[in-house]
Amino acid sequence: MKKIIVPVDFSEHSEYALQTAASIAKKQNSEIIVVHMLELSNAIITQKQSYAMEEAAFYLKLAEKKFQDFLNQEFLSDLTVTPIIKHYKIFSELNDLAKEEGADLIVMGSQGASGLKEIFIGSNTEKVVRNSSVPVLVTKGKAVVSDLKNAVFGCDFSDDDIVPYQNAKNLLKKLNCNLQLLHINTPYGKFKTTKEMKEKVAKFLTKANESELTFKDVAYVSDYTVENGILEYAHDQDIDLIVLATHGRKGLAHFFEGSISEDIANHSDIPVLTFKI
Template identity: 55%
Template structure:
């Protein structure tokens, strides 16, 4: 891993993301690119009137100045940090910036508190998750000395999830994370153990697993009424440190997380969430 991109809005939640990125960067000898995305209107940037031009310049300079204080952190010592201020028309342009900078991972904070669906849907975080071609790690709370050991990879084991699974494997290995694969068997769409095992085995063979039977035996099957409840239920009983899952492009997590969410379960989940685009 060479570069980690951290979107910054100067809030405490982007500080949480920056601190996690610093922990990862130190272990990986990686650089951090901190980016502030400004939403100045096209009119402000193109008008000839001096007032609008100076207004745009003022906000750009203000952001650059705020970076000086924001990046004055002890935990960044010894890490190469590049800061940048960019204007955007749509927030999904962050994916293009990540590609231009050669980033391997995006780490960003989210202030949602009423469940993953509300954390992501309609927010800038959701826009990034939907459009990012590189993995996104979402941090909800401060994680000092970030050092996860066990991560759940929740999967439907359909062919479309092979790509995200392989990318997750690679990133988990890079971060020294043990992967626990999880299949949630829904009450409303129940499948027998034999049916599930056949699907998973075909998936693993298609993914090129060297020992598909051994890997199959390590996959957890968890029965629940919704995918969301299954993921969070198992994350609690397994003491997992992180949840990883594939996302369906423009439909994002709202597509993956369909159905009702046990609000009490989701509200109390402090786990970071890592996403991989299908």
């Protein structure tokens, strides 16, 4: 893992994300790229009036000063940290930056169970997840500094989930984190009999080159909603990380309907890692 991007707004939750990234970077010998999205309109930046130019310069200098103070952290010692200031608060730009830098991971902070706010107002975290072609790790209200030991990948075992699962497994292998597959059976819409589940799981495992795994190696939960099933299982099994596949701009997670995936990210107090389908 060469580079990790951390978008920050200098809040305590962005500090948690930065501390999480630092913990990973020290184990992977990675560079951290810290990005602040400076909300300056195009009018302010391009206007020739002296007051507009002075205002833009003021905010840039203020951001630079905040960066100096924010990055003066003991946990960043012995790490290569590159600060970057973007002039627009367009969060899809993070994906462009990730591509330019060849980043392997984006780490973001959120408030956790009370919703994705505090560090990014509104649904900006979701915008990053939907636009990102690299994995996004969302920390939930505190820094992740201990080793991630057990992760669960919730999916519907469709062909679309194969590549995200393989990518998740490869990334988590670098972190020495075990990844388990989880099937949620609900009484609505996509309910499956045991026979149907076995057949679908068997096909998935074969296509994913997981011939050593069998039906019994996959976890199964029955619940009224996918969200409740994943969250209950994660807590019952002391899971350190929830992994989801995302469908880009069409919304989070191929097998989720409506806003269920957003609800998982919003309500989970466990870190969430997303991979784009």
